[in-house]
Structure formats: structure tokens, C-alpha cells
Amino acid sequence: ELSTADIQARQAAIWTTDAAFRETPEQVAAFERKGAVAVEMETSALFAVAAFRRIEIGAVLVVSDSLAGERWQPGFKSPQFKSGRLAACQLVNVLCRKLCLQT
Numbered sequence: 704e705l706s707t708a709d710i711q712a713r714q715a716a717i718w719t720t721d722a723a724f725r726e727t728p729e730q731v732a733a734f735e736r737k738g739a740v741a742v743e744m745e746t747s748a749l750f751a752v753a754a755f756r757r758i759e760i761g762a763v764l765v766v767s768d769s770l771a772g773e774r775w776q777p778g779f780k781s782p783q784f785k786s787g788r789l790a791a792c793q794l795v796n797v798l799c800r801k802l803c804l805q806t
Contacts, residue, residue, distance in 0.1 A: 712790070712794065715738075715740045715741070716737065716738040716739045716740065717739055717740065717741045717742065717743055717746070717764065718734040718739040718741070718742045718743075719742070719743055719744065719745075719746045719747035719750075720742065720744060720747065721744060721747060721748065726742060741764070741766060742770075743764060746762050746764070749762070750762075763791045763794055763795060764791075765784060765787040765788050765790075765791050766778070766784070766787065767779050767784050
């Protein structure tokens with residue numbers, strides 16, 4: 704689906720938490736060792752509801768801010784985020800069309 708829509712993406716592990724800004728260096732290192740490449744704060748709630756309702760769920764995430772360095776790097780206004788957001792919307796559109804054709 705991604706290649707037909709000319710979208711570049713990668714599948715990766717993320718760490719999801721509802722504890723905003725409470726990540727310790729030890730926690731970050733532990734999740735990095737487990738292969739996590741990012742942390743986010745909303746998906747855990749969606750997946751919990753889906754598990755409770757016994758429905759399938761997936762997520763398409765776009766990286767915005769970076770906390771990887773010494774300073775927070777906000778990214779919502781960056782060209783990379785804006786193009787990533789557009790690509791995510793295109794991907795969802797492609798996947799929805801595919802699902803509609805299957806039913």
C-alpha cells in the first residue's frame with residue numbers, strides 16, 4: 704500500500720505512556736534497549752479501549768517533537784512534520800479505500 708501511494712514509512716516499536724514528562728534516563732535507556740525509537744502519550748488509551756472492546760486497531764504516527772538531545776526541539780511547524788502529516792493522511796486514505804473494496 705505504501706509503495707503504490709509513494710509514501711516512505713517504517714515500522715518501529717514505540718513506548719507509550721500517559722505520564723507526561725516523567726520519563727527518567729533509566730526508563731528511556733531500558734526502552735531503547737527493547738528497540739523503542741519513540742515515546743508518545745495517546746495511543747495507549749486507544750489500544751486499551753480496543754482491547755476492552757475486542758476490536759482490531761492500528762496506529763499511524765508522525766514524529767513531531769524531539770527530546771533526544773539536550774534540549775526540546777518542537778517540530779509542529781517544521782516542513783518535515785508537515786510533509787509527514789500529509790503522508791500519514793494519504794496512507795489512511797489508501798488503507799480506507801482498500802478496506803472498502805474488501806467489504
